[in-house]
Amino acid sequence: MNPKERKFWSGNVAVAEGALAAGIDFYAGYPITPSSEIMEHMARELPRRGGIFLQAEDEIAAIFLLLGASWADAKPITATSGPGFSLMQEGLGIAVMTETPLLVVDVMRAGPGTGQASKAAQGDLLQARWGRHGDQILPVFAPASVQDCFELTVFAVNTAERLRTPVVLLSDELLAHTWETVQVPTDVERVERRRPQDHEPAFGSPDPKIPPPMPRLGEGHALLVTGSTHDPWGFRRTSDPKTHRELVERLWNKIWLNRENLFRYEAVDVEGAEVGVVAYGSVARSALAAKKLLGGKVQVAVVVLKTLWPLAEEPIAALAERAKAILVPELSLGQLLWDVERIAAGRCPVVGFSKIGGGLPIYPEELAQKILEVRG
Amino acid sequence: MSAHPLHKLLRAEALPTAFCPGCGNGLVAGALLRALIKAGLDFQKSVFVTGIGCAAWIPSPHFRADSLHVAHGRAIPTALGIKLRRPELHVMVIGGDGDLAGIGGNHLLHAARRNADLLVIMVNNFVYAMTGGQVGPTTPQNLPTPTTPYGNPEYPMDVAGVVAAAGANYVARWTTAHLAQLEKSLLKALALDGFRFVEVVSQCPARVAGRLSMAPAEALRWFQKHSKPVGQAGPEEIAVGDYVERNRPGLLQTLGKAEHG
Numbered sequence: 001m002n003p004k005e006r007k008f009w010s011g012n013v014a015v016a017e018g019a020l021a022a023g024i025d026f027y028a029g030y031p032i033t034p035s036s037e038i039m040e041h042m043a044r045e046l047p048r049r050g051g052i053f054l055q056a057e058d059e060i061a062a063i064f065l066l067l068g069a070s071w072a073d074a075k076p077i078t079a080t081s082g083p084g085f086s087l088m089q090e091g092l093g094i095a096v097m098t099e100t101p102l103l104v105v106d107v108m109r110a111g112p113g114t115g116q117a118s119k120a121a122q123g124d125l126l127q128a129r130w131g132r133h134g135d136q137i138l139p140v141f142a143p144a145s146v147q148d149c150f151e152l153t154v155f156a157v158n159t160a161e162r163l164r165t166p167v168v169l170l171s172d173e174l175l176a177h178t179w180e181t182v183q184v185p186t187d188v189e190r191v192e193r194r195r196p197q198d199h200e201p202a203f204g205s206p207d208p209k210i211p212p213p214m215p216r217l218g219e220g221h222a223l224l225v226t227g228s229t230h231d232p233w234g235f236r237r238t239s240d241p242k243t244h245r246e247l248v249e250r251l252w253n254k255i256w257l258n259r260e261n262l263f264r265y266e267a268v269d270v271e272g273a274e275v276g277v278v279a280y281g282s283v284a285r286s287a288l289a290a291k292k293l294l295g296g297k298v299q300v301a302v303v304v305l306k307t308l309w310p311l312a313e314e315p316i317a318a319l320a321e322r323a324k325a326i327l328v329p330e331l332s333l334g335q336l337l338w339d340v341e342r343i344a345a346g347r348c349p350v351v352g353f354s355k356i357g358g359g360l361p362i363y364p365e366e367l368a369q370k371i372l373e374v375r376g
Numbered sequence: 377m378s379a380h381p382l383h384k385l386l387r388a389e390a391l392p393t394a395f396c397p398g399c400g401n402g403l404v405a406g407a408l409l410r411a412l413i414k415a416g417l418d419f420q421k422s423v424f425v426t427g428i429g430c431a432a433w434i435p436s437p438h439f440r441a442d443s444l445h446v447a448h449g450r451a452i453p454t455a456l457g458i459k460l461r462r463p464e465l466h467v468m469v470i471g472g473d474g475d476l477a478g479i480g481g482n483h484l485l486h487a488a489r490r491n492a493d494l495l496v497i498m499v500n501n502f503v504y505a506m507t508g509g510q511v512g513p514t515t516p517q518n519l520p521t522p523t524t525p526y527g528n529p530e531y532p533m534d535v536a537g538v539v540a541a542a543g544a545n546y547v548a549r550w551t552t553a554h555l556a557q558l559e560k561s562l563l564k565a566l567a568l569d570g571f572r573f574v575e576v577v578s579q580c581p582a583r584v585a586g587r588l589s590m591a592p593a594e595a596l597r598w599f600q601k602h603s604k605p606v607g608q609a610g611p612e613e614i615a616v617g618d619y620v621e622r623n624r625p626g627l628l629q630t631l632g633k634a635e636h637g
Contacts, residue, residue: 026461028453052460052631057486061453064446068425068457071444072465076457094447217442217458218465220420222387224437226445235390235437236445 004186011149011175012079014182015105016041018153019077021188024103025051026074028065030058030084033117034173035107038079059084063091066102070095071217071225075157079105082124083114086131092166093132094227096251099203099211101160101167101193103153108172108281108331110359119359120173122281122331128168129309135248137255139163139262140309142170144284146180152264152306158191159262163254164211170308172331174282174361196221204232208253256310264306267315273301275371276319276326278340280305282361283329289364290371298375305336313343320344325374329353329362349374382409385419390437395430398585398592400552400578404499405434407555407576408470411562422466425455427480429472430506430580431499449480452487455494456627463493463628466566473500473514477535481513484535484573488542491570493626497562498535498573501580509583520587536575540619545570545626547619549606551577551599554616561618570626577614 009017016038027042039055046053052069056062059080066076080088085106095102108124110116128140141156143149153169160167196202196213202223205212212232215221224234229244237243255262268288270276275298277287284304291300301323303315316339319326325348328337337352344350351374355362386409395401412419424435428448436445446454451469459467469476476484476498487494503521504510510523514535518527540547546568550558558576565572579585579595590598602613609615 026457028457047632054456054460054631056453057482060450061483061486064450064453065457065460067446068444068454068459069461070457072458072461074457074461090447091450094450098444098446217423217462218421221442222440223442224445225443226436227447228445 005184007182007184008179009146009182010037010177010179011143011146011171012037012107012177013041014146014149015079015153015169015171016045017184018150019103019157020045020049021150022075022154022157023190024075024077024157026066026069026076027051027078028054028056028062028069028076029078029080030056030062032081032084034109034176035079035081035105037176038105059087060090063088063104067091067095067098067100070100070102073216075101075161077103077105077157079107081107081109082111085124085127089131092138093134093136095166096132096136096138097227098225099164099214099251101164103156103160103167103169105169105171107176108170110356116359118173120282120331120361121356122172122283122335124170125308125332125335128170135252137252137310138166138168139255139307140168140170141264142280142306142308143175144281144304144306146175146178147182148306149175150182150184154188155264158189161191161193163258164193164214165255170281172281173359178282201232203230203234205250208250209257211254259310262307262310263312265312265315266304267318268302269299270301270303270315270318270322272299273319273323274299275375276301276303276323277371278303278305278316278319278326278328278336279330280308280336283331286362286364286367287329290367293364293368294371298371300371311339316340316343320347323348324376325349325351327351327353327371327374329367331355331362382406385409385440386438387440393438394433396582398579398581399430400501400576400580401430401434401499403552403555404431404497404576404578405438407558408497408562411559411566415563415566417466417566421464422468423458425451425458425467425469427451427471427475428506429475429504430501431470431472432475434470449475449478449483451475452480452483452494452496456487456492459493459628460631467494469494469496471498472505473498473502473535474504474512477533478513484539485542488539488544488571488573490627491543491545491624493569493571493628495565495572498575499578500535500575501578501584503580503583505580505583509580509587536573536619539573543571544573544620545624546572546621548617549575549577549614549619550616551603551614552579553596553599554603557616564621568623569629570624
């Protein structure tokens with residue numbers, strides 16, 4: 001990207017600006033702390049850019065407004081936090097099944113339940129991946145800086161269009177309310193969903209890597225869109241085991257076989273690492289700061305994950321080969337930890353570092369202390 | 377042999393229908409399709425949105441038009457998302473009482489309040505028929521159902537009355553024994569902007585009438601006998617006719633998204 005303009009934005013504003021830059025023209029949502037600044041920004045910006053903004057009666061309505069709007073050619077987005085994200089799972093499942101591009105931003109706060117409304121947490125990772133019932137997969141991205149908030153939102157919108165899928169962007173309260181300088185590029189890429197040629201079916205594809213084209217409403221396709229098991233033409237076939245297996249496998253493979261194109265991460269100083277740290281979101285910033293604090297005292301590698309699902313295993317496996325130990329700091333009781341343990345597969349010890357409650361960040365000092373401990 | 381006049385609007389490959397013999401859904405579908413033809417609506421520019429339940433299957437897959445069949449109760453927000461982005465499309469919702477007034481009740485209320493530019497047809501068969509006839513928001517008090525085996529202890533909702541009070545531009549109720557009136561109501565609704573709601577009381581031969589040892593035709597006669605005009609119906613009767621007709625600007629206009637000219 002070619003930097004043109006410097007802006008001073010919060011994470012939430014950068015998400016909203018990234019969405020606008022990517023061509024988002026529809027927002028429906030329900031106010032919830034700590035995501036509301038995204039909604040308020042869209043309420044100001046969309047109407048004067050010819051877009052549509054609607055405050056929904058609840059988050060369930062919001063996600064289905066997005067679903068309808070997407071079938072009506074919109075590029076839609078909503079932003080929410082834990083309790084609202086829970087309500088949106090129903091619509092996300094239907095969006096997976098109907099292959100509807102849309103973006104849900106979850107600015108994570110402390111749960112469960114209504115938890116701590118204004119306090120940061122990272123407890124929604126597994127919900128973002130597995131919150132829907134049934135076998136399903138959707139891409140999950142997580143920014144680690146305000147610059148990322150802009151760039152990953154663009155990437156998330158484009159991924160939704162390219163793969164004809166719902167996408168989740170996981171931010172957190174600390175990042176949402178952090179203000180940083182952002183280099184705003186002039187040449188933001190905009191991907192447009194593919195339209196059918198001749199007589200292509202809307203829900204089938206001979207190559208599982210290639211999503212089916214998305215027809216437009218009102219063009220005489222007599223389109224059948226359904227959240228139930230359907231054949232390539234959209235006819236419900238809810239009693240046919242073969243149709244179900246083929247559909248659900250294709251929906252999975254559409255994401256899985258394209259995963260290499262989804263991976264975004266930074267691997268810092270993996271060669272010669274004594275201790276590796278794997279982190280995402282605001283915690284990744286603490287990890288980089290802890291590495292700096294320790295200077296040359298310990299050879300610290302940091303892997304900052306920006307794609308959380310599917311997960312890039314290569315940088316974590318590389319750490320496991322080289323480091324004496326891997327540390328996984330999280331603002332949760334340990335969710336990413338399970339991935340790292342699985343990928344390290346006993347090649348080195350994997351130690352979790354959890355901090356929950358009060359919205360306190362993981363401070364670089366305490367993380368540096370922990371790094372010294374695990375080095376032994 | 378000449379084709380049925382509604383044939384071109386139906387998918388032959390979706391027939392025979394999955395509806396039970398004697399179901400009211402065919403009557404509702406017929407009245408709607410005749411109204412659409414009389415209104416001169418371009419079927420290719422019509423989108424039917426439905427949730428879950430027997431009535432949700434009326435357009436999906438039977439109508440040869442665009443249809444979206446989404447989650448239980450969520451047809452209205454899906455339809456509104458379409459209408460806001462493509463105001464030139466005729467967006468209609470068809471659903472049952474459980475779908476629209478039960479699980480989707482909040483969306484119904486707020487779509488009426490916003491005067492969202494949608495036509496919503498609610499087929500009221502008094503129960504959750506697809507799942508076995510369990511009690512719903514419109515089930516008459518004392519009626520036994522599989523989940524109220526000792527009789528329904530709750531009061532039913534007057535859905536048309538609620539939607540009228542919430543701010544819809546047009547609300548009417550008819551029954552499957554009033555097909556000519558229903559068709560006229562639908563024609564009137566199609567000519568208006570804003571939120572339009574037509575409730576159709578319908579017989580369920582499998583889950584309600586059958587359990588009361590009532591043939592579908594007997595159910596229709598019962599509807600006819602027990603229907604009274606709005607304002608004159610007693611508590612055990614069905615109020616039929618217009619609840620409200622007004623011409624407040626619809627949501628598209630208040631949002632400044634209405635098509636001009």
